[in-house]
Amino acid sequence: MKALAWHGKHDVRIDNVPDPEIVNPRDAIIKVTSTAICGSDLHLYDGYIPTMQAGDILGHEFMGEVVEVGSRSTLKKGQRVVVPFTIACGECFHCGKHQYSACPNGLPADNQDIARELYGTEMSGLFGYSHMTGGYAGGQAEYVRVPFSDVGPIVIPDGVEDDKVLFLSDILPTGWQAAEYAQIEPGDTVAVWGCGPVGLFAVQSAFLMGAERVIAIDHYPHRLELAKRFGAETLNFKESATYEALMEMTGGIGPDAVIDAVGLEAHGLFVDNVVDQVKASLFLGTDRPHSIRQAIIACRKGGRVSMPAVYGGFVDKFPLGAFMEKGLTLKTGQTHVQHYLPGLLNAIMEGKIETEFLISHRMPLNDAPKGYKMFHDEQNETTKIVLKPGMVAA
Amino acid sequence: MADLANPQSDDAPLDTSKRSAAPADAAGRLPEGQGDSFANATVTIGKPVAEVFAHFRDFANLPGFMENVVRIDVLDRQRSHWVVKAPGGGTVEWDARVTDEAENAFIAWTSEEGADVPNSGRVDFRDAGQRGTVVSATILYDPPAGIVGKIVAKMFQREPKIQARRDLTRFKQLLETGEIATPAMNPKQFEEMGL
Numbered sequence: 001m002k003a004l005a006w007h008g009k010h011d012v013r014i015d016n017v018p019d020p021e022i023v024n025p026r027d028a029i030i031k032v033t034s035t036a037i038c039g040s041d042l043h044l045y046d047g048y049i050p051t052m053q054a055g056d057i058l059g060h061e062f063m064g065e066v067v068e069v070g071s072r073s074t075l076k077k078g079q080r081v082v083v084p085f086t087i088a089c090g091e092c093f094h095c096g097k098h099q100y101s102a103c104p105n106g107l108p109a110d111n112q113d114i115a116r117e118l119y120g121t122e123m124s125g126l127f128g129y130s131h132m133t134g135g136y137a138g139g140q141a142e143y144v145r146v147p148f149s150d151v152g153p154i155v156i157p158d159g160v161e162d163d164k165v166l167f168l169s170d171i172l173p174t175g176w177q178a179a180e181y182a183q184i185e186p187g188d189t190v191a192v193w194g195c196g197p198v199g200l201f202a203v204q205s206a207f208l209m210g211a212e213r214v215i216a217i218d219h220y221p222h223r224l225e226l227a228k229r230f231g232a233e234t235l236n237f238k239e240s241a242t243y244e245a246l247m248e249m250t251g252g253i254g255p256d257a258v259i260d261a262v263g264l265e266a267h268g269l270f271v272d273n274v275v276d277q278v279k280a281s282l283f284l285g286t287d288r289p290h291s292i293r294q295a296i297i298a299c300r301k302g303g304r305v306s307m308p309a310v311y312g313g314f315v316d317k318f319p320l321g322a323f324m325e326k327g328l329t330l331k332t333g334q335t336h337v338q339h340y341l342p343g344l345l346n347a348i349m350e351g352k353i354e355t356e357f358l359i360s361h362r363m364p365l366n367d368a369p370k371g372y373k374m375f376h377d378e379q380n381e382t383t384k385i386v387l388k389p390g391m392v393a394a
Numbered sequence: 395m396a397d398l399a400n401p402q403s404d405d406a407p408l409d410t411s412k413r414s415a416a417p418a419d420a421a422g423r424l425p426e427g428q429g430d431s432f433a434n435a436t437v438t439i440g441k442p443v444a445e446v447f448a449h450f451r452d453f454a455n456l457p458g459f460m461e462n463v464v465r466i467d468v469l470d471r472q473r474s475h476w477v478v479k480a481p482g483g484g485t486v487e488w489d490a491r492v493t494d495e496a497e498n499a500f501i502a503w504t505s506e507e508g509a510d511v512p513n514s515g516r517v518d519f520r521d522a523g524q525r526g527t528v529v530s531a532t533i534l535y536d537p538p539a540g541i542v543g544k545i546v547a548k549m550f551q552r553e554p555k556i557q558a559r560r561d562l563t564r565f566k567q568l569l570e571t572g573e574i575a576t577p578a579m580n581p582k583q584f585e586e587m588g589l
Contacts, residue, residue, distance in 0.1 A: 021580035024573040072572065089571040093440055093525060108575045109563035109589070110461075113556060122563075125575060135577035145579060148571070 002389070003057045003141030004368040009047030010376075012369050015055065020137065020145035025072035028149030030083060034162040035062035035139045037368070037375050037385045038170060039196055040310070044130070045372050051114065051131040060085035060127040061169040062139025063162060066149075074150040081153035082168045083146055084337035087125035087134065090151030100124065101334035106147060107134050123334065140368055142389045154341040157349075163356045164348060166386065167197070172355065173340040175201025175261070178308035179209055181331035182257035189213040191246055191255035191298065192232070193291040195223035197358055197384060198308055199261035203232045204353055206259075215249060217242060220380045226357065246298045254300035260309045262291035296323050307332035358384045365389040409434035409532070409555070421514075421534055425493040426504040428514045429534030433554035437562040440526035441569050447498045447519045449569060450529075459564035459574065461557070461589045478511075486510035512536050529565070531558050564589055 005015040063082040066075045087106030094102040106125035114132045115122045128138015175198045190206045192199050195218035206214050216227035217235045224234040296319050347353045360383045371385040408420045421427035453474045457463045467475040472492045488509030495501045504514035515533040522528045578584035
């Protein structure tokens with residue numbers, strides 16, 4: 001089959017590799033029909049994530065058709081499914097609490113050591129995101145092996161287009177969980193740092209959960225326009241002073257809840273020097289304050305901080321004093337995708353959540369290397385690239 | 395500074411002890427304990443203690459989750475013959491004997507005379523109610539010098555504690571999910587990668 005493989009910094013290629021096969025009884029093989037490039041894939045592309053190996057197949061946002069099932073899979077051939085990026089067993093202590101991204105049973109034992117050193121514990125396995133998260137081949141391919149297929153994938157009704165439901169795999173539940181973790185109360189003003197896909201879904205989710213106002217913060221005009229279209233007020237931090245603006249926009253009180261959807265955006269694990277490199281070179285230029293610091297300083301007393309943004313190591317100058325004195329609550333974590341799928345599929349079907357607006361480009365899998373470069377170089381216009389393995393090149 | 399040679403005064407597991415006498419204490423807790431280095435690993439498995447104990451007590455099951463164990467021949471209820479991977483594709487072997495056990499509670503063993511790698515240990519099983527069973531493995535061994543030392547290093551990979559932890563992790567995965575997590579793309583690759 002054809003698959004998008006990592007070969008080094010800024011070097012991804014379409015390789016010919018053997019088709020995946022059923023290995024474990026609960027596996028299924030999915031023929032991929034749509035797969036997106038995630039912002040966190042760019043960190044692999046930029047070479048910031050350790051434990052990558054040449055030939056690793058990328059991609060953790062994907063969906064497709066079931067073509068083969070193991071003896072204990074509950075899926076049927078021909079079904080269309082969206083696959084969560086987190087690999088969770090559904091049977092352990094954490095899955096029992098719906099803490100799917102904490103499942104220890106999808107991460108191979110030999111791949112658990114680094115997370116144990118860094119975090120004191122292992123996390124769930126992930127598709128296509130280095131060997132620290134399991135070394136699983138990802139979904140930017142014609143076919144993919146999906147473990148625990150009886151638990152993770154959600155079956156999509158016939159007639160519903162891929163583009164409408166693809167983002168159930170990661171960014172929609174991540175944005176939704178972010179808003180849920182903000183514990184929004186009626187009348188609240190919620191400030192969202194970062195209008196990437198997760199931030200934009202957090203904006204929509206916050207309104208659905210009863211927020212009266214949402215203030216969206218970014219510096220890409222096009223992304224702020226998208227936030228505006230869902231009713232958010234916008235704040236371009238290149239044009240206006242963020243803290244001062246937020247205080248005035250909230251009557252001197254500060255937002256009731258703040259959501260940091262900037263961070264490192266990565267799903268993987270970082271070592272500290274890597275974090276610093278990313279900070280310095282990619283997201284957090286010298287004129288740009290760290291989003292989580294700013295969010296904590298701006299949040300009203302007794303307010304809530306939600307942090308879907310991924311941080312991998314240690315953070316300098318965390319305003320612990322402000323956090324304590326103001327009595328804030330912080331909720332964070334990788335997304336428990338499986339927990340949200342049924343409800344969010346319904347919300348899409350009922351037209352409560354828009355998804356397709358995000359897609360700026362659709363291209364055949366063969367063009368994936370071009371897609372990575374475009375996504376990397378043109379962040380304002382390129383909001384989301386969806387790869388279609390079955391699509392014929394234009 | 396506290397005298398770390400004094401008897402243990404807290405409830406922490408022995409392998410976390412900073413006292414120099416800890417390995418001797420660990421050996422003292424084993425019937426026929428041998429070995430002056432030891433490692434410990436603990437895991438909680440979400441299954442009833444009877445099921446967890448029974449799976450482990452059938453030693454023929456152990457190669458199914460212990461990475462470097464090629465084969466275990468069960469000779470009788472107490473004795474078994476172990477074949478373990480060594481560097482260069484070879485193997486090391488020993489006979490092991492159960493020295494004491496209590497159903498659904500613990501199993502202790504020691505290697506017999508002439509073992510390539512003398513070792514002893516015990517595995518404890520504790521009912522943890524809703525959370526299942528806490529399994530704790532203690533392994534004592536003599537890290538020999540020279541070629542055999544290398545074999546031991548290989549057998550336990552980086553260090554015995556990590557190897558024991560990895561093996562118990564696979565044991566947990568197998569009992570909780572019915573399978574062992576692997577990124578392999580096909581059965582052949584799974585076999586080549588080992589557990």
